[in-house]
Amino acid sequence: MGLPTFAAQFSNLPSMKFFIDTANLDQIREAQALGILDGVTTNPSLMAKEGIAGDDAVKAHYKAICEIVDGDVSAEVISTDFEGMVREGEALAALHENIVVKVPMIPEGIKAISHFTENGIRTNCTLIFSPGQALIAAKAGASYVSPFIGRLDDISSDGMDLIEDIRNIFDNYDFGTEILAASVRGPMHVIECAKLGADVMTGPLSAIEGLMKHPLTDIGLAKFLADHAKSNG
Ligand code: E4P
Numbered sequence: 292m293g294l295p296t297f298a299a300q301f302s303n304l305p306s307m308k309f310f311i312d313t314a315n316l317d318q319i320r321e322a323q324a325l326g327i328l329d330g331v332t333t334n335p336s337l338m339a340k341e342g343i344a345g346d347d348a349v350k351a352h353y354k355a356i357c358e359i360v361d362g363d364v365s366a367e368v369i370s371t372d373f374e375g376m377v378r379e380g381e382a383l384a385a386l387h388e389n390i391v392v393k394v395p396m397i398p399e400g401i402k403a404i405s406h407f408t409e410n411g412i413r414t415n416c417t418l419i420f421s422p423g424q425a426l427i428a429a430k431a432g433a434s435y436v437s438p439f440i441g442r443l444d445d446i447s448s449d450g451m452d453l454i455e456d457i458r459n460i461f462d463n464y465d466f467g468t469e470i471l472a473a474s475v476r477g478p479m480h481v482i483e484c485a486k487l488g489a490d491v492m493t494g495p496l497s498a499i500e501g502l503m504k505h506p507l508t509d510i511g512l513a514k515f516l517a518d519h520a521k522s523n524g
Pocket residue numbers: 312332333334417437439441442473474475493
């Protein structure tokens with residue numbers, strides 16, 4: 292027998308969390324049915340894509356998401372000033388215990404995250420594109436930082452370098468902030484994030500489904516079924 296794996300030596304290691312990055316209820320249900328879903332992230336663009344507009348409709352939609360998934364649901368504030376973010380964030384957090392208030396990485400956002408931290412409201416600091424932004428969000432007590440991999444890749448930067456840098460920094464301390472790899476575009480992003488030890492990944496349903504696909508699996512299954520049919524008439 293070989294040596295125990297690194298992970299096996301630390302059996303209290305957490306599992307990588309899988310979030311789905313959508314406001315589409317059918318896709319959330321589909322991912323939930325796989326039994327692997329740990330949470331949901333949304334943003335104003337994703338809400339708009341589903342045609343969700345107006346304060347009441349937005350709140351009802353977040354409640355509907357919380358009824359499908361028993362896990363953290365990121366709900367983003369629209370305000371960009373401290374008072375507005377606090378007002379919106381407190382109202383969002385009051386909707387359900389699983390709501391995590393998503394706050395943009397701007398100075399007013401950092402003030403708001405510090406305020407939410409002091410008041411026991413969990414936060415996700417979004418639009419992270421540098422290790423320094425992740426560091427200051429962690430200092431403010433953010434529950435999650437969301438580095439955007441795909442959008443960095445889009446401008447010929449390596450999004451995975453950012454995940455690696457943040458992982459290295461966070462491993463030196465005990466911030467309690469989780470790295471939520473965001474703007475994941477496909478299964479290879481998920482695999483690279485897992486190799487680097489991102490705590491969470493959030494991606495579209497297609498990225499999750501892509502993890503399950505392999506042509507040899509399809510060919511192998513077709514052969515098993517054909518052989519079974521042959522010998523069973
Ligand atoms: C993160 O929480 C964002 O909602 C999201 O991952 C952005 O992804 P995109 O760059 O594919 O829009």
